[in-house]
Amino acid sequence: MTQLVVFDIAGTTVRDTGLVAKAFIDAFNEFNIDVPVMTVNQFMGFRKKDAIRMLLPQQNEELAEQIHDAFTRNMLHIYENDPELQPLPYAETVFQQLKQRGIKIALNTGFTRTVTNTILQRLQWTIPETIDMVVCSDEVPEGRPYPFMIKTIMQQLAVTDSQTVVKVGDTKVDVEEGRNAGCGLVVSVTTGACPRSELELYKPDRIIDTLAELLTLL
Numbered sequence: 001m002t003q004l005v006v007f008d009i010a011g012t013t014v015r016d017t018g019l020v021a022k023a024f025i026d027a028f029n030e031f032n033i034d035v036p037v038m039t040v041n042q043f044m045g046f047r048k049k050d051a052i053r054m055l056l057p058q059q060n061e062e063l064a065e066q067i068h069d070a071f072t073r074n075m076l077h078i079y080e081n082d083p084e085l086q087p088l089p090y091a092e093t094v095f096q097q098l099k100q101r102g103i104k105i106a107l108n109t110g111f112t113r114t115v116t117n118t119i120l121q122r123l124q125w126t127i128p129e130t131i132d133m134v135v136c137s138d139e140v141p142e143g144r145p146y147p148f149m150i151k152t153i154m155q156q157l158a159v160t161d162s163q164t165v166v167k168v169g170d171t172k173v174d175v176e177e178g179r180n181a182g183c184g185l186v187v188s189v190t191t192g193a194c195p196r197s198e199l200e201l202y203k204p205d206r207i208i209d210t211l212a213e214l215l216t217l218l
Helices: 019-029 039-040 046-056 059-081 089-101 113-123 148-156 172-182 196-201 212-215
Strands: 005-006 102-107 132-135 165-169 185-189 206-207
Touching: 005 148, 019 039, 019 046, 019 059, 019 113, 046 212, 059 113, 089 102, 089 148, 102 148, 102 165, 113 132, 132 148, 148 165, 165 172, 165 212, 185 212, 196 212, 206 212
Parallel strands: 005 102, 005 165, 102 132, 165 185, 185 206
Antiparallel strands: none
């Protein structure tokens, strides 16, 4: 029996029209480094600072910090001002239906708390009215694919059996995070960074095209 569903944010519950990738590219461009969008998309879902380190042609921790600061500024500007920032279809309806079933709802993300709070405030997603908990990648020892965010959520929401946890996301590392946390069901959605053909390579338990399909799996 499902006790907890952990959702990713951008591309899973919140519409992403490519602005996250653009913020990455613009941050690198500030330091005269070009990264193609196809390459950036391969690192969606990771903790953003880790993604920047992996995208740098050579290790340079000071430069990585500077690019991350630029990325954060870009994302804050986008999420504070983007008129198209909105939940993905059915997200809020699914949240309500899960609550009616007594299933806990959590969000986790590769964003920092500063960026995440901006999104939540714009969408007016509050605790406990909309969701039960949010954990960000800068609040745990390691981001995805490590299971620390899910384990932290379980601990704080008093969920002891990982087989009763469902992980929902739109990237390869979402699948890996769910597997590493021992989740009973790992679901990928096609609304974000990866098309169905790519998601199939990562072998989630299920692939859905909208969050409306999730409830039939629980």
